[in-house]
Amino acid sequence: MALPLGLAIAVRHLLHRRRQTVTSLVGVSLGVAFFIGIASMMQGFQRDFVNRIIDAAPHVTIKDEFRKPPPQPVFAAYPDSAVILSGLKPKDEIRGLRGARAIIDALERMPGLHVAPTLAGQILLRFGAKDVSANVTGIVPDRERFVTKLEKDLIVGSLDSLYTAANGLIIGEGIALKAGIGLNDMVSVIAPSGVLMRMKVVGIFRSGITLMDNFDTYALLKKAQVLQNRPNVVNRIRIRLDDVEQAADLARSVEARFGWRTESWQEQSSNILGIFVIQNAIMYSTVGAILIVACFGIFNVISTVIYEKTRDIGILKSMGFREADIRRIFVYEGLMVGILGMLIGWALGYGIVEFMGSLKFEMEGFIRAQGFVLYRTPRHYVISGAMAIAASTFAAWLPARRASRLNPVDIVRGAA
Amino acid sequence: MTAAIEAIGVARTLPGPVPVTLVQDIDLTVRPGEFVAITGPSGSGKSSLLYLLGLLDVPTRGSIRLQGRDTAGLSGDALADLRLARIGFVFQFHFLLPExxxxxxxxxxxxxxxxxxxxxxxxxxxxxxxSLGLAEHRRKLPEQMSGGQRQRVAIARALANDPAVILADEPTGNLDTASAQLVFDTFRSLAHDQGRTVVAVTHDHDLAATADRQVHLVDGRIV
Incomplete structure (x- = not known):
């Protein structure tokens, strides 16, 4: 079957300028392929990180802090007056969530969530001649297993050992490696309060999140309270939701109701999620730059073709081709480069992703992984294809419009 | 009988700081089946008149009628459609698509x-x-043919949609005498045997003499 006339002319034009056409095709293909490869790698990493955060960390955390310090009563009493307070001294009190029990009771009445009280603090862990500073979180294992996946992340030991051991401690794999600590080893734990406690390592976990594995430890809540010298104090209430998408809404409503600073997992990881936004911006900019360069190539090819084919345009118009017919021919050329570039780019991109997937190496950044964590989705192909076709068509449109407006009389006069 | 082409009081002036008048006061009627040669010195407006008659250009004054239809005020697309269906152009340069x-x-x-x-x-x-003696050349690219052959291909292309009017702008300008004669013989045949209207611009008086009628232009006016 014969091609439509405009398409047939466009094909002949492109074949006639083979080298320039191939150069433009390579540009578009590389843009598409790099987009697929980079997007797969970056979104793979980002999604993996988010999934691990969602799995490993609580979805909402109530902290013993206020987002804004409560105003002094005098300011409330005289709202329209000029009041200066000086020499204020903070109260010397044991920090913690006051009314934690009532908050937990209220939360537990809400459907679709699990609640665990904890006490978080810092410790210095000493094993032999090695000192490692770490975070310690006092937990209630029976509640913790419903809020985080600590139990699943244990590579040795068990969560229930915290109950059975005298002073049990679960440590991250990074700490264990750094200090050479193994299961059932006794370590000395020193808290900022000055309390020194000999504790037995009853479990080692690997979450895959580097910060947690290198700095987090867990003890029974009661032991942590002794260590911190804060009896009966809870400074974090950790919540896990059946529907993780509700985290931000719940955090807002809990904070509004109880006043304590309440953070969703997004807010707690906002610094890293912010980096992801920058990463994505860099990715789109890079691929956009490649495509823009490719567009210049297409623009150049079509402008050159139009310059060379000015006489043909004149004769086509004198034959009875409308402006739209002429425009269509050159837009087809851009479109063909875009579509062909897209198809080649898809194949290249698929190859790049599969190649990256086949690489095996140890990677440790925000997360620990073996090789690239890739996210394969048809959406990358659709987005890159749409970008390629839109860019190519736009690059062709400008010279095509100029070509369609050429006056055939000027052309035939000039050529005569 | 309705005229094939009719120019009524046609003038064409190029706008600009110093307006240039290409043709003026043109009243011309060409009958169906007539072969008309437009002659005149260089710059006399021969080609400009042909482009006006062929609806490639639009007069600044007066009107052009094609087979009785007034073309004044028609859109660019409508003029293009008329050219496609009713007019065939042959230029000095063959203008074949080289691919x-x-x-x-x-x-x-x-x-x-x-x-x-x-x-x-x-x-x-x-x-x-x-019909133009090019049967064995039909698969050849323009670059593989002689000038005369290319010009005959251009004539064949002008005849493709069976137009009532053939307009030729110096069609023999790049041809040797024999080829030029062949082209003009073809035009005469198109007019007399097939009843088409042929208007050809030429500076060759010998060839022009073979036409049914000569229209001589000087300074944009018919004299």
């Missing part, structure tokens, strides 16, 4: 018009080329 074979070049106006199927278009292209 297309002779037969494909002849097929282009028919494919654009879209009235014939692919088979009929191919057949008509070959018939037209054969």
């Amino acid at each position: 297309f074979s002779a037969a494909d070049n002849v097929a282009i106006p028919m494919r654009r018009l879209g009235e014939l199927g692919a088979g009929a278009i191919r057949q008509r292209s070959e018939d037209l080329l054969a």
Whole structure:
């Protein structure tokens, strides 16, 4: 079957300028392929990180802090007056969530969530001649297993050992490696309060999140309270939701109701999620730059073709081709480069992703992984294809419009 | 009988700081089946008049009637449609599309018009080329043909949509005497045997003398 006339002319034009056409095709293909490869790698990493955060960390955390310090009563009493307070001294009190029990009771009445009280603090862990500073979180294992996946992340030991051991401690794999600590080893734990406690390592976990594995430890809540010298104090209430998408809404409503600073997992990881936004911006900019360069190539090819084919345009118009017919021919050329570039780019991109997937190496950044964590989705192909076709068509449109407006009389006069 | 082409009080002035008048006070009627040669010195407005008669250009004053239809005020697309269906152009330079074979070049106006199927278009292209003695050259690219052959392909292309009017602008300007004579013989045959209207611009008085009528232009006016 014969091609439509405009398409047939466009094909002949492109074949006639083979080298320039191939150069433009390579540009578009590389843009598409790099987009697929980079997007797969970056979104793979980002999604993996988010999934691990969602799995490993609580979805909402109530902290013993206020987002804004409560105003002094005098300011409330005289709202329209000029009041200066000086020499204020903070109260010397044991920090913690006051009314934690009532908050937990209220939360537990809400459907679709699990609640665990904890006490978080810092410790210095000493094993032999090695000192490692770490975070310690006092937990209630029976509640913790419903809020985080600590139990699943244990590579040795068990969560229930915290109950059975005298002073049990679960440590991250990074700490264990750094200090050479193994299961059932006794370590000395020193808290900022000055309390020194000999504790037995009853479990080692690997979450895959580097910060947690290198700095987090867990003890029974009661032991942590002794260590911190804060009896009966809870400074974090950790919540896990059946529907993780509700985290931000719940955090807002809990904070509004109880006043304590309440953070969703997004807010707690906002610094890293912010980096992801920058990463994505860099990715789109890079691929956009490649495509823009490719567009210049297409623009150049079509402008050159139009310059060379000015006489043909004149004769086509004198034959009875409308402006739209002429425009269509050159837009087809851009479109063909875009579509062909897209198809080649898809194949290249698929190859790049599969190649990256086949690489095996140890990677440790925000997360620990073996090789690239890739996210394969048809959406990358659709987005890159749409970008390629839109860019190519736009690059062709400008010279095509100029070509369609050429006056055939000027052309035939000039050529005569 | 309705005139094939009629120019009534036509003038064409190029705008600008110093307006240039290409043609003025043109009153011309060309009958169906008539072969008219437009002659005149260089710069007399021969080609400008031809482009006006062929609806490639629009008069600044007066009007052009094609087969009785006034073309004044028609849109660019409407003029293009009229050219496609009713007018065939032949220029001094053949203007064949270099990437297309002779037969494909002849097929282009028919494919654009879209009235014939692919088979009929191919057949008509070959018939037209054969009628101009180019049957064995139908698959050749323009670069593989002589100047005279290319010009005959251009004539075949001008005839593709069976137009009532053929307009030729110095069609023999790049041809040797024998080829030029052949082209003019073809035009005469188109007019007298096929009843088409042919208007050809030429500076060659010998060739012009073979036309039914000569229209002589000086300084943009018919004299």
